[in-house]
Amino acid sequence: MTGRLFIDTLDAFITYGVAVTAGGYDGLVSYPSLKEVDTNDWPEADGIEADLSEVFLDSKTFTLDMVCANGGDVGALIAALSDGAYHTFNFADLGITRSLRLVSAPKYDGYRIYHFSLSLADDSPLDGYEYVEPFSTGKSDGFEIDGKDFSLYGIRVLDGTMNEIDKTPDVKENLKVSISGMSGSNYDPESVFYKSKEVKLNLFMHMAKEDFWKNYNAFLYDLTRSGFRTLYVDARTEEHPCHYKGGDVKKLSLVGDMIWCEFTVTLVFLSYRPGEEDYVLADEDGNIICDENYNAIESRL
Numbered sequence: 049m050t051g052r053l054f055i056d057t058l059d060a061f062i063t064y065g066v067a068v069t070a071g072g073y074d075g076l077v078s079y080p081s082l083k084e085v086d087t088n089d090w091p092e093a094d095g096i097e098a099d100l101s102e103v104f105l106d107s108k109t110f111t112l113d114m115v116c117a118n119g120g121d122v123g124a125l126i127a128a129l130s131d132g133a134y135h136t137f138n139f140a141d142l143g144i145t146r147s148l149r150l151v152s153a154p155k156y157d158g159y160r161i162y163h164f165s166l167s168l169a170d171d172s173p174l175d176g177y178e179y180v181e182p183f184s185t186g187k188s189d190g191f192e193i194d195g196k197d198f199s200l201y202g203i204r205v206l207d208g209t210m211n212e213i214d215k216t217p218d219v220k221e222n223l224k225v226s227i228s229g230m231s232g233s234n235y236d237p238e239s240v241f242y243k244s245k246e247v248k249l250n251l252f253m254h255m256a257k258e259d260f261w262k263n264y265n266a267f268l269y270d271l272t273r274s275g276f277r278t279l280y281v282d283a284r285t286e287e288h289p290c291h292y293k294g295g296d297v298k299k300l301s302l303v304g305d306m307i308w309c310e311f312t313v314t315l316v317f318l319s320y321r322p323g324e325e326d327y328v329l330a331d332e333d334g335n336i337i338c339d340e341n342y343n344a345i346e347s348r349l
Contacts, residue, residue, distance in 0.1 A: 049117075054138040055128065064128075065120020068112060069163065071300070073142060075110030077309065079268050079295030080173040082106065089243075091220055095319030096244045100276050100291055107171040109151055115163050122164060126153050129166075137168075141302060143257040146170055174269065182266040184255070190282030191249075193270060198251075201263040206250035206310070213281060213288070216322045217245035245320055246293060249313045260307040268295075276318060290315040 049067045053060040061067050083104045088097040116122050129135055129150040138145045149171065154164035184202035191198045191205050198205060220241045226233040253260060271277060271292040279288045293314040301308040 052139075052141045054136075054140060055125075056135050057138075060125075061117075064116075064122065064125040065118075066114050066116045066122065066125060068139075069115050072113035073139070073300050074297040076112060076139070076146070076168075076170075077142075077300050078108070078110065078297040078311070079313065080105045080108040080170070081294035082272060082292050085291065089220075091222070092239070092241065093319075094242045094321050095217075095317070098276070098291060098316075098318060100274060102274055103272055103291070105173040105272060107169055108173060109167060109169045112166045112168055113163065114154075114166060122154065126150070142307075143261060147172060147175070174265065177265060177269065179269055180262050180266060182263040184259070184263060192280040192282075194278055195280075196270065201267045202253050202255050202259065203263075203267065204252045206252055208250045209248075210281075210283065212247045212249070213284070215245065215247075217242045217317070217320055219243070242319075242321055245317050247288075247290070247315045247317055249315065251311055251313060253309045253311075254306065256305050257307055260309070264309070271313070277315070279315060288315075288320065289318045291318065292316075 049061040050059055053066075053068055055063075083106045085103060086099040090097065133149045134147050135149070136145060137148050147170075148168040151167040151169050154166055182196075182201045184200055186199040186202050186204065188197050188199040189205040191209075220243055222237075222239070224233050253264065255263070276289045276291055279290050280286070281288070293316050295311060295313045297309060297311045299308075299310045
C-alpha cells in the first residue's frame with residue numbers, strides 16, 4: 049500500500065492510513081468534457097452549424113474511491129485537504145501527478161476497514177502538456193480521425209461502435225399547427241430534416257505506462273484542436289464531420305507496468321442523413337477505385 053499515492057509529498061498510507069481501491073482510478077483517468085460550443089440549428093437543413101474556431105476543455109469533477117485501514121485517520125486527511133484549495137496528488141503507480149481540489153468530504157462505510165470516496169476537481173486539464181506525436185504498431189480497425197488511424201495511438205475499436213455510428217438521428221420537427229377546436233394537427237409535409245446526433249466510440253488501450261500516457265493524451269489533444277474533426281470509417285467508406293464532446297473510462301486495470309483501459313469517447317456528428325448504401329469498386333487490397341476526377345466508381349450489383 050505504501051509508495052503508491054503521495055499527497056503534497058506525504059505518503060498517503062503512512063500518513064493517513066488510506067489507499068485507492070482497485071478500480072478507483074476510473075474517474076481520474078476519464079477525459080474531461082468540452083465546454084459548450086455555440087451552434088445554429090437551422091430548421092431547413094440537416095444537423096447543426098457549430099462555431100469551432102476555438103474550443104476549450106471544461107474542468108472535471110470525479111470520485112476517487114479509497115479504503116482506510118484500522119488506525120487510519122480520514123479526519124486528518126480531510127483537514128489537510130481543507131488547508132488551501134489545491135493539493136498535489138502524485139499517483140505513483142499510475143505514473144501521473146495532478147493538482148486537485150476537494151469538492152466534498154467522504155461518507156464512511158464499515159467498522160475497522162472502511163471504504164470512502166473523495167469528490168475531487170481537476171480544474172486544469174492538459175495543463176503544461178507538450179504534444180508528442182503518437183506512435184504504435186498496433187492492428188488497424190479501419191477508423192481514422194483527421195487522417196490518423198486509431199492504431200497510431202494504440203487504440204482498438206470495440207463492439208457496439210458501428211451500431212452507434214449507424215443509428216438514425218431524430219427528425220427535426222417542421223411547422224405544426226394545433227387548434228383547440230379540431231382534432232389532430234396540421235403539419236408541414238414538404239421535407240424531412242435530421243438533427244445532429246451523439247455517437248459513442250467504444251475503445252480499448254493496453255500498453256506500458258509511459259506509452260499509454262503519451263498516446264492517451266495525444267488522442268485527447270488531437271480531438272480538441274480548433275475546427276471540426278473528420279471521422280473516417282473504412283467499413284462504410286464514409287467521412288463524418290464531428291466534434292469531441294466528452295469521454296468516460298469504463299474499466300482501468302494496472303498489471304505490473306502495463307495499463308489496461310477500456311473507455312468511451314463521445315462525438316457529435318454535425319450532420320448525418322440516413323439513406324441507401326452505395327457500393328463502389330475496390331481492388332484486392334480494399335483500395336477504392338476512382339475515375340479521372342477522383343470520384344469513386346459505383347458498382348452495379
